[in-house]
Amino acid sequence: MGTPTHSAVHLSNWQKSYFAITSGTCTPGQKADEYRAKILRIQYAWANSEISQVCAAKLFEKYTEKYAAIIDSDNIETGLNNYAENILTLAKCQQNDSDKWQSALTTDNVFELKCVRERMRAGKNCRSSQMAPADACALADKGVSASAAPGLPKPGLLSTAGEPELRAGSAKCTSQGPEPLEHPSSSKSLQSSAPPVTKSSDILPASSASLNKQLLTGFQATPLFGSKEVTGSSSLKMLGTCRDGQNASLPSQAAAPAWSASSGKRKAFYGMADEGSTVTPNLALCEAPVSAETSSFSGNRNRSEEGSIPGFRTAKEQLWVDQQKKSQNLPQRAPVSSYGGVKKSLGAGRSRGPFGKFVPPVPKQDGNENGGAQCKPHTRGQPDPSLPVDERLKNIEPKMVELIMHEIMDHGPPVNWDDIAGVEFAKATIKEIVVWPMLRPDIFTGLRGPPKGILLFGPPGTGKTLIGKCIACQSGATFFSISASSLTSKWVGEGEKMVRALFAVARCQQPAVIFIDEIDSLLSQRGDGEHESSRRIKTEFLVQLDGATTSSEDRILVVGATNRPQEIDEAARRRLVKRLYIPLPEASARKQIVTRLMSQEHCSLNEEEVELIVQKSNGFSGADMTQLCREASLGPIRSLQSMDIATIMPDQVRPIAFLDFENAFRTVRPSVSSKDLELYETWNQTFGCGR
Numbered sequence: 001m002g003t004p005t006h007s008a009v010h011l012s013n014w015q016k017s018y019f020a021i022t023s024g025t026c027t028p029g030q031k032a033d034e035y036r037a038k039i040l041r042i043q044y045a046w047a048n049s050e051i052s053q054v055c056a057a058k059l060f061e062k063y064t065e066k067y068a069a070i071i072d073s074d075n076i077e078t079g080l081n082n083y084a085e086n087i088l089t090l091a092k093c094q095q096n097d098s099d100k101w102q103s104a105l106t107t108d109n110v111f112e113l114k115c116v117r118e119r120m121r122a123g124k125n126c127r128s129s130q131m132a133p134a135d136a137c138a139l140a141d142k143g144v145s146a147s148a149a150p151g152l153p154k155p156g157l158l159s160t161a162g163e164p165e166l167r168a169g170s171a172k173c174t175s176q177g178p179e180p181l182e183h184p185s186s187s188k189s190l191q192s193s194a195p196p197v198t199k200s201s202d203i204l205p206a207s208s209a210s211l212n213k214q215l216l217t218g219f220q221a222t223p224l225f226g227s228k229e230v231t232g233s234s235s236l237k238m239l240g241t242c243r244d245g246q247n248a249s250l251p252s253q254a255a256a257p258a259w260s261a262s263s264g265k266r267k268a269f270y271g272m273a274d275e276g277s278t279v280t281p282n283l284a285l286c287e288a289p290v291s292a293e294t295s296s297f298s299g300n301r302n303r304s305e306e307g308s309i310p311g312f313r314t315a316k317e318q319l320w321v322d323q324q325k326k327s328q329n330l331p332q333r334a335p336v337s338s339y340g341g342v343k344k345s346l347g348a349g350r351s352r353g354p355f356g357k358f359v360p361p362v363p364k365q366d367g368n369e370n371g372g373a374q375c376k377p378h379t380r381g382q383p384d385p386s387l388p389v390d391e392r393l394k395n396i397e398p399k400m401v402e403l404i405m406h407e408i409m410d411h412g413p414p415v416n417w418d419d420i421a422g423v424e425f426a427k428a429t430i431k432e433i434v435v436w437p438m439l440r441p442d443i444f445t446g447l448r449g450p451p452k453g454i455l456l457f458g459p460p461g462t463g464k465t466l467i468g469k470c471i472a473c474q475s476g477a478t479f480f481s482i483s484a485s486s487l488t489s490k491w492v493g494e495g496e497k498m499v500r501a502l503f504a505v506a507r508c509q510q511p512a513v514i515f516i517d518e519i520d521s522l523l524s525q526r527g528d529g530e531h532e533s534s535r536r537i538k539t540e541f542l543v544q545l546d547g548a549t550t551s552s553e554d555r556i557l558v559v560g561a562t563n564r565p566q567e568i569d570e571a572a573r574r575r576l577v578k579r580l581y582i583p584l585p586e587a588s589a590r591k592q593i594v595t596r597l598m599s600q601e602h603c604s605l606n607e608e609e610v611e612l613i614v615q616k617s618n619g620f621s622g623a624d625m626t627q628l629c630r631e632a633s634l635g636p637i638r639s640l641q642s643m644d645i646a647t648i649m650p651d652q653v654r655p656i657a658f659l660d661f662e663n664a665f666r667t668v669r670p671s672v673s674s675k676d677l678e679l680y681e682t683w684n685q686t687f688g689c690g691r
């Protein structure tokens with residue numbers, strides 16, 4: 001045989017990567033990363049109509065099983081996450097954030113690895129030749145390369161279930177896909193003089209005949225993405241799909257955001273790719289020339305990019321540069337850095353109002369919000385290398401920490417206890433177990449120690465979320481508010497990591513309150529037909545909840561709110577020890593709501609009329625009462641002649657009268673049925689902590 005060709009090197013590199021996970025050379029963490037990456041890529045391929053639903057389902061099941069086998073295994077050698085062990089550790093108040101869930105790779109030790117050194121050597125060869133296969137480049141590319149997919153199967157091959165064709169030899173590609181999940185703001189990579197290293201999970205295993213065979217076999221028709229998400233695309237091209245003349249092969253793990261399931265967003269994604277070929281989600285198979293735009297970027301490459309192949313920039317590099325530009329107030333190519341315009345968010349952060357003030361998870365000292373940080377202030381832009389990273393965060397991915405931090409609820413428009421009408425018992429209990437212990441931890445010790453988990457349950461619109469906001473304002477604790485659905489839907493394969501990161505950041509920011517609205521969607525009963533990823537999130541959440549609720553030192557309170565308490569898993573129910581019923585408002589509470597809302601308006605209601613309104617609104621929730629008042633307040637406007645609206649002065653509008661309420665009662669009806677109410681009452685009697 002002659003000297004090895006690029007394709008041979010390429011194939012050899014891929015083989016190393018692929019066989020590593022099947023052999024004993026990989027750590028469980030690396031294997032888990034690989035499998036997680038595969039799962040995301042399958043989802044991405046499906047979402048982009050590159051594989052059929054059935055094919056995706058089968059592949060997905062196959063790899064989730066492999067992944068779960070590692071994650072759930074109790075074997076310390078082959079498994080990752082020994083939950084029982086973690087629970088024990090946590091129960092002993094020896095919080096161990098360095099459990100085996102995370103990959104063992106760090107920027108400190110990764111360069112010591114033999115395989116990394118080899119691949120870096122391969123990368124050098126690749127750079128010198130300028131024609132190297134993408135995976136070698138990705139590996140050697142100072143850690144900012146997007147994953148490349150050498151030797152991807154020929155488009156259409158998987159669709160026909162025919163023999164896959166190995167195309168490693170044809171790979172000359174240089175442009176690579178975006179990596180939305182890989183934040184370049186990783187504090188370590190920014191700080192460290194050593195180049196960050198592409199994780200094993202970032203490396204898309206290339207196709208080979210054997211892999212493709214493996215992928216093609218064992219397909220089952222199990223729906224894996226949930227009935228809502230599956231659109232039944234029948235396009236079967238697994239990878240390397242050409243769109244508008246461009247090759248669009250499967251991007252890296254990070255390039256498979258959950259929104260890719262939406263074809264509209266998918267279009268946007270490709271639209272962006274079309275805009276500039278630097279973000280074309282192409283990987284190894286394409287032979288597209290490096291675009292002028294791409295080349296131009298090489299002019300302002302930064303230190304971390306030195307040594308990369310000149311002439312192309314990965315999405316991660318682009319993201320990094322974009323962020324740098326942002327910090328320098330330079331114009332930038334916004335869509336690339338924003339992952340297709342989709343801001344990563346835990347959802348609840350949306351509640352941050354216009355008056356919102358970002359509260360970083362950094363202890364405030366000397367009036368300086370960033371000062372004296374125990375935790376690293378992962379603010380956007382360059383981190384301050386002088387600040388030490390909190391020990392408890394050292395095994396949490398910086399991008400996760402950053403996401404969590406940006407979701408810390410601020411103190412938006414303040415909510416007072418008086419703004420919440422009725423629910424006196426719940427309010428008093430919450431004050432007793434949330435506010436006072438936060439204010440006086442020295443008094444609330446021992447048996448007086450507050451419970452660490454609260455569940456607010458009751459019919460919709462009764463003020464549960466309002467109470468959460470009030471706790472945020474009144475407790476003085478760092479307040480994290482997340483929407484459970486965003487955890488389960490947005491970060492497939494990353495949700496459990498987000499949960500871990502959330503609790504780790506909260507631990508750094510004690511006293512802390514973690515408010516989980518609609519907690520039923522996160523902690524619903526575990527069942528057989530349940531999606532694997534949501535099951536893992538749930539388990540992780542229970543573990544973390546257990547740690548947070550059993551550690552006497554931690555001052556973390558978890559508050560869940562739900563209007564479906566009967567759906568909550570019994571294990572979760574047990575941990576949320578204070579289960580407080582938030583019922584429909586009684587007459588006095590309804591009166592309070594009407595009086596408070598009307599006091600802010602021009603109104604002519606007298607005491608008797610208010611009483612009448614209160615009587616008529618029996619069965620209304622707080623939200624219904626608010627809606628009634630809104631409707632009534634429109635009465636004076638509706639009674640105006642249409643001509644007057646344009647000219648009338650605000651003080652000329654007549655006051656809101658009882659008649660307006662009478663009209664409003666015709667359109668606003670109670671939203672909670674008496675049958676539903678019975679369910680809540682029964683559940684309260686069975687599991688509630690009310691008197």
Ligand SMILES: Nc1ncnc2c1ncn2[C@@H]1O[C@H](COP(=O)(O)OP(=O)(O)OP(=O)(O)O)[C@@H](O)[C@H]1O
Pocket residue numbers: 419420421422423458459460461462463464465466467561562563585589593621622623624626
């Ligand atoms: N007890 C109350 N006092 C004053 N206003 C209330 C009360 N309950 C509800 N409201 C009004 O209804 C709105 C909706 O309340 P909130 O979102 O807190 O309900 P919820 O219990 O969280 O409902 P869901 O279970 O559907 O999430 C509030 O913004 C507020 O205007």
Ligand SMILES: [Mg+2]
Pocket residue numbers: 464465466517518561
């Ligand atoms: Mg709510």
